[in-house]
Amino acid sequence: MNDWISDHYKWVFVAPALIFMVLMIVVPIVMTLAFSLTDWNLLTGRAPSFNGLANYIEILKSPDFWHSFGITFYYTFLAIAMELVAGVLLAVLINKDFRGKGVVKTIILLPYMMAPVAVGMMWMLFYEPTSGFMNWLFTTIGLPRSGFTSARGSVIPSLAFVEFWQMTPMVVIVCMAGLAALPEDCMEAAVVDGATPIQTFFRVKLPMLLPTIFSIGLLRFVDVFKSFDLIYAMTKGGPANASRTLNIYAYEEAFSYYKFGLSSSILTVVFIIVLAISFATMKLKNKVVEV
Amino acid sequence: MEAYKAKKTIGKIIFYIAVAAICLVIIFPLYFVFISSFKNMADVYVMPPKLIGFKPVFAHYEYIFKTQNYGTYIVNSAVVGIFSTLFALVLGLPAAYAINRNGMKNSLLGILVARLLPPMSFLLPFYFIFSELGMVDTYGALILSHMVLSVPLIVWLMEGFIAGIPRELDEAATIDGCTRQRCFGSIILPMCKSGMATSTILSFLGSWNNFQFALILSGPRTRTLPVTLQYFVSGADIRWGRMLAATIVVIIPAIVVTLLLQKNIVSGMTAGAVKG
Structure with a gap:
């Protein structure tokens, strides 16, 4: 018996995890795909019946879907742009030996380890429109007051800022690892040749860090595009649907209106978008990195 | 040499100020929330906020x-x-x-x-x-x-x-x-x-x-x-x-x-x- 396991350990070791993943991920995904082709609605009480691509046609025609589509991209772009710029700069800044580096790294890591819902609640306190800290800060330094998450115009940037505050640490840590792997002689050569720190950054460090930036950018995209916790906790998609991203839209259709069929088709579309953009980014990365 | 040393010191000071500023952006919200959880409803809204020396409330x-x-x-x-x-x-x-x-x-x-x-x-x-x-x-x-x-x-x-x-x-x-x-x-x-x-x-x-x-x-x-x-x-x-x-x-x-x-x-x- 022992020998049999040893000889076939390859499959014996992988099988439990594989069976679990198939049951818990592949089967549900196939179910979601199947649901998306039905008119399943818990409220009507009827058994779901096959209706082909009707759900997909309905969402592609619906202005609500395109509104959410636009918002999701707006939110994702804002958050990722801030995270990447600040993350790379920060990583370059603290990527040297100085006293207290360990402490600084620990502090930077803190927001990332916290529950997004808790972070959302924290920022609700700062964003409180009448007497919150942010509006006090804004008026003190001479900026106009803002409604933050309670006004339609400012809700997405306000949410993106919280996402930025919480998730930039991940970019910093990964970029620092990328920097540590770069050959030192390039940096030394640049300094010997009389390059200023700014020139070294743009001409040497940034190009060499590009593969890392692509990888972490893609990872961040995948997470931010599907972001749920933070937005749901802070606004539930409001005010007046101004922050209803695709993921929140799918959640509402399923658990507020019980349109499981329609919700499944939205989720399938989200997956296709994420897959397509990830694939395109990988292609682009290979092209840019080769040159 | 003197000028070079001075420049290096200034650089170091700027660096530490930048690092301190970044830490502040992270630590301040956490500290603020922490102390606010010990304040009563009215005190949470007092601006500028009382960061130290308020009477803590454990009621929450x-x-x-x-x-x-x-x-x-x-x-x-x-x-x-x-x-x-x-x-x-x-x-x-x-x-x-x-x-x-x-x-x-x-x-x-x-x-x-x-x-x-x-x-x-x-x-x-x-x-x-x-x-x-x-x-x-x-x-x-x-x-x-x-x-x-x-x-x-x-x-x-x-x-x-x-x-x-x-x-x-x-x-x-x-x-x-x-x-x-x-x-x-x-x-x-x-x-x-x-x-x-x-x-x-x-x-x-x-x-x-x-x-x-x-x-x-x-x-x-x-x-x-x-x-x-x-x-x-x-x-x-x-x-x-x-x-x-x-x-x-x-x-x-x-x-x-x-x-x-x-x-x-x-x-x-x-x-x-x-x-x-």
């Missing part, structure tokens, strides 16, 4: 533990976090070993694709299946659903750590007549303790912080901490003190773990990201 913590069963919620979160991590390790560790030693790179690609899926797209079927089985609002449903996130995480991280252990060790052991399972249990696992620590921390915190799955699959009996936070918000009225006290309870473990085990977390994060 008393309220959430005595009236709101936060003790139970902590137990729920801990049970789900511990068991989902434990079971995920049991499934994930051997798989990571076999995947690495046999070069099954396709399975890693599968994990990557699974990461692209919106969690909602397996939550919906989970909800359906678990309600058919009468498992909504049980620990079982929560543990199983959290494992969907932690098993791939553990396989992904441990594959990287095991890759760092030379294959010659396995070969030497098997030639001497050691079975693969013994070799795995008594040679490989003891050698990647720090990798296991990293996987355990990240998996447990992932479960502890999880909101979306618990929002749909938990109920009055199994409610976990993150889900409870939203109940302090009803319309425009937010009971700040109570909510912030609850928020502090949710984030304390994450902060403690980060302070103690920063190195492990960093190694896990970089191992996870660079491979992609």
